[in-house]
Amino acid sequence: MTEKPGHILQASADDHRIAKLAAIAIGLHLIEAVLPSPLPGVKPGIANIVTLYVLYKFGIGTAAWVSLLRVFAGSLLLGHMLSPTFVLSLSGAIASLLVLFFAIRLPHRWFGPVSLSILAAFAHIGGQLLLVWLWLIPHAGLAYLTPLFALAALVFGIINGLVTARLLSQTDGQRQ
Amino acid sequence: MVFALSACGREPVYQSQSYVFGTLVDITIYGEEKNRAAELASRIQQDFQRLHQKLHAWDESSELSRINRAIAAGESVNIDSEMANILEHAGKLSAVSNDLFNPAIGGLIQQWGFQRDSFSAVEIDPDAIKALVAANPRMEDIRIERHDDGITLSSRNPAVRLDLGGYAKGYALDRAAAYLKSEQAKNALINIGGNIIALGKHGERPWHVGIQHPRKSGAIASLDLEDGWAIGTSGDYQRYFELDGTRYCHVLDPRSGYPARHLQAVTVLLPPDALAGTHSDADSKPLFITEPENRKAMAQQLGLTHYMMIDRTGNISVSAPMQKRLKWKTDAGTRIQTLP
Amino acid sequence: MPVPASRPYRDLKRAIRPGDWLTMLAAVAVILVLFESLWLGETASKVQIRAGNQIHSTLSINQQRVVEVPGPLGITTVVIDHGKARVASDPGARQYCVKQGWLDQAGQVAMCLPNQVSVELLGSRKIHDSLNY
Numbered sequence: 001m002t003e004k005p006g007h008i009l010q011a012s013a014d015d016h017r018i019a020k021l022a023a024i025a026i027g028l029h030l031i032e033a034v035l036p037s038p039l040p041g042v043k044p045g046i047a048n049i050v051t052l053y054v055l056y057k058f059g060i061g062t063a064a065w066v067s068l069l070r071v072f073a074g075s076l077l078l079g080h081m082l083s084p085t086f087v088l089s090l091s092g093a094i095a096s097l098l099v100l101f102f103a104i105r106l107p108h109r110w111f112g113p114v115s116l117s118i119l120a121a122f123a124h125i126g127g128q129l130l131l132v133w134l135w136l137i138p139h140a141g142l143a144y145l146t147p148l149f150a151l152a153a154l155v156f157g158i159i160n161g162l163v164t165a166r167l168l169s170q171t172d173g174q175r176q
Numbered sequence: 177m178v179f180a181l182s183a184c185g186r187e188p189v190y191q192s193q194s195y196v197f198g199t200l201v202d203i204t205i206y207g208e209e210k211n212r213a214a215e216l217a218s219r220i221q222q223d224f225q226r227l228h229q230k231l232h233a234w235d236e237s238s239e240l241s242r243i244n245r246a247i248a249a250g251e252s253v254n255i256d257s258e259m260a261n262i263l264e265h266a267g268k269l270s271a272v273s274n275d276l277f278n279p280a281i282g283g284l285i286q287q288w289g290f291q292r293d294s295f296s297a298v299e300i301d302p303d304a305i306k307a308l309v310a311a312n313p314r315m316e317d318i319r320i321e322r323h324d325d326g327i328t329l330s331s332r333n334p335a336v337r338l339d340l341g342g343y344a345k346g347y348a349l350d351r352a353a354a355y356l357k358s359e360q361a362k363n364a365l366i367n368i369g370g371n372i373i374a375l376g377k378h379g380e381r382p383w384h385v386g387i388q389h390p391r392k393s394g395a396i397a398s399l400d401l402e403d404g405w406a407i408g409t410s411g412d413y414q415r416y417f418e419l420d421g422t423r424y425c426h427v428l429d430p431r432s433g434y435p436a437r438h439l440q441a442v443t444v445l446l447p448p449d450a451l452a453g454t455h456s457d458a459d460s461k462p463l464f465i466t467e468p469e470n471r472k473a474m475a476q477q478l479g480l481t482h483y484m485m486i487d488r489t490g491n492i493s494v495s496a497p498m499q500k501r502l503k504w505k506t507d508a509g510t511r512i513q514t515l516p
Numbered sequence: 517m518p519v520p521a522s523r524p525y526r527d528l529k530r531a532i533r534p535g536d537w538l539t540m541l542a543a544v545a546v547i548l549v550l551f552e553s554l555w556l557g558e559t560a561s562k563v564q565i566r567a568g569n570q571i572h573s574t575l576s577i578n579q580q581r582v583v584e585v586p587g588p589l590g591i592t593t594v595v596i597d598h599g600k601a602r603v604a605s606d607p608g609a610r611q612y613c614v615k616q617g618w619l620d621q622a623g624q625v626a627m628c629l630p631n632q633v634s635v636e637l638l639g640s641r642k643i644h645d646s647l648n649y
Contacts, residue, residue, distance in 0.1 A: 106535065107535070108533075109533065110533055110534050110535030111533060111535035111536060111539065112531065112532065112533040112535075112536055113531070114531060114532050114533070114536040114539070114540075115533070115535055115536045115538075115539040118536075118539050118540065118543050119539065122543065122546070143554050143599075144554060144555070146550055146554055147547060147550040147551040147554055147555060150543075150546060150547045150550050151547050153543075154540070154543045154544065154547060157543070158540065161531075161536070162528070162531050162532075165530075165531030165532075166531065169530065169531070192569075193566060193569060194569045195568065195569070195629070195632045198629065199629055200627060200629070200634060202646060204645060204646065365645050365646050367646045367647070367648075369649075370647070370648050370649035371648070372646050372648050378645055383645050383646070384643075384644045384645050385644050385645060385646045385647065385648050386623060386643065386644040386646075386647045386648065387647075387648045387649075388647055388648060388649035393616055393617070393618075393619050393621070393624040393625075393626070394619075394621050394623060394624040395623060395643075395644065395647065398643070398644050407648045408648070409648055409649060411649070413612075414649070415610075417610070443648065
């Protein structure tokens with residue numbers, strides 16, 4: 001095999017970074033899983049900060065990779081693999097990745113990480129609710145909780161977006 | 177028999193419910209002290225019960241059945257002044273509707289099996305129906321004579337069988353409204369089997385009523401029913417049976433002897449008048465029965481300004497003044513056409 | 517070089533771009549609509565069963581339960597199933613109330629007239645005072 005050494009070197013640096021980021025995402029995922037929640041289903045989704053960060057730094061492909069790796073590894077570690085919790089987590093991740101795929105194309109001058117974070121949070125909870133509605137029994141109690149879920153998505157979406165923006169500006173600063 | 181709505185907190189709403197006229201009767205009184213509201217409601221319920229027994233079309237012991245037996249026997253019969261007034265007014269309504277509203281076709285209604293508290297599909301007997309239509313019973317056939325010593329009724333047509341199914345509930349509404357007014361009770365909503373009359377308001381806001389969707393559970397639209405207004409609907413979903421996939425509803429076309437089949441529902445809204453309730457009951461029938469091309473003329477003839485019709489495919493046509501009053505439910509969709 | 521933490525306001529201004537405000541506004545609008553339609557809306561919260569001239573029972577709709585309601589003709593069976601309710605069986609001949617199927621919106625009523633039983637869904641607020649039918 002004859003590969004350009006430069007290429008290998010660069011790829012492994014990226015791989016290294018991605019692995020590190022995925023590990024951070026999984027860590028955040030696990031922390032969130034043990035943190036008590038005021039309302040079942042409401043979580044800050046801090047692992048999404050990593051997804052967003054990766055999206056801006058490395059593009060949607062890597063972001064999807066990190067995000068899905070987090071869902072699978074997180075579920076494996078928590079013993080949720082293939083359980084409803086896992087399927088919900090996966091559907092939320094897929095829905096938010098789909099939305100991010102389009103949202104990252106919005107003009108960056110106008111729409112920053114905060115927009116993307118809010119959109120991803122809404123897509124996440126939207127995807128999960130849709131799945132619950134279709135898969136589990138449509139439950140009036142769920143409809144009752146939906147506005148609260150949406151409110152939480154906005155609040156945590158903004159916070160996560162701001163944190164992402166801060167992280168991005170810091171690393172940009174480091175590069176300069 | 178009666179209950180105050182505790183769910184409304186301190187709101188002075190009193191509600192009583194009962195089964196009269198073979199249907200649900202709901203009386204809601206607003207702004208009266210509880211005991212007084214209970215007394216008023218109970219008096220109204222008693223009057224409804226009295227009218228139900230008097231005007232019952234197939235209970236042998238009713239006043240109306242006694243008259244029907246006399247007509248069949250070709251005899252004249254003594255009636256009281258209330259019955260005379262009812263039949264004279266029903267006769268006028270029948271005449272102005274070209275006999276499409278026809279309370280004399282009790283024989284046909286019985287033939288179709290709708291004169292029963294509980295019925296299932298009947299065998300349709302075309303010959304019997306044809307004979308009943310040919311006998312041509314009309315309100316015009318009845319003669320009411322007022323003498324010094326009483327009132328007598330006779331019919332030149334022994335086929336006349338009175339059935340006030342499209343009149344009695346509305347008449348009862350008007351009586352209840354008049355009674356409440358005479359007692360200085362200003363705010364009430366009375367619902368007899370879907371026919372509603374409003375008095376005053378529900379506190380600061382008007383009374384708000386929903387209109388039943390003819391094919392779904394729940395309302396298709398809703399409106400504010402202001403002081404004195406009455407609303408009534410004729411629908412093919414109210415009393416019907418199905419035979420070989422065809423729906424036979426309780427509104428019969430007196431000309432053919434068969435159920436009217438053009439529409440799913442007709443709703444009429446009547447402005448304040450001493451007879452608003454009666455009209456809200458009776459005036460929807462001719463519109464329900466008549467041919468599509470004659471509907472506008474029929475509405476004019478009846479003096480109707482506010483009406484809505486839902487045809488067999490679910491398309492809604494509504495008069496312009498009615499459209500202004502209606503709040504559509506989201507699933508009413510885009511099938512609404514406002515009539516010129 | 518990291519941005520000094522002593523300038524949080526400038527940070528915030530730089531982090532939130534003009535379109536982000538639009539996104540937040542849209543999100544708030546969506547949330548308001550959701551609250552309006554799902555909390556103040558017509559979602560039923562209670563089932564009221566009436567028999568004859570009495571209220572037979574008023575029950576939460578968020579449960580699974582079968583209620584047998586006696587009437588003059590016999591027993592009318594009402595089924596409540598997590599947010600919806602229906603008349604499952606009725607001794608009346610015409611069976612309109614059974615054919616009506618599931619009710620899931622406040623203000624919907626199923627009436628079994630022969631047996632004098634009615635089932636009405638109640639919401640957090642009454643959508644109308646009475647129903648014309």
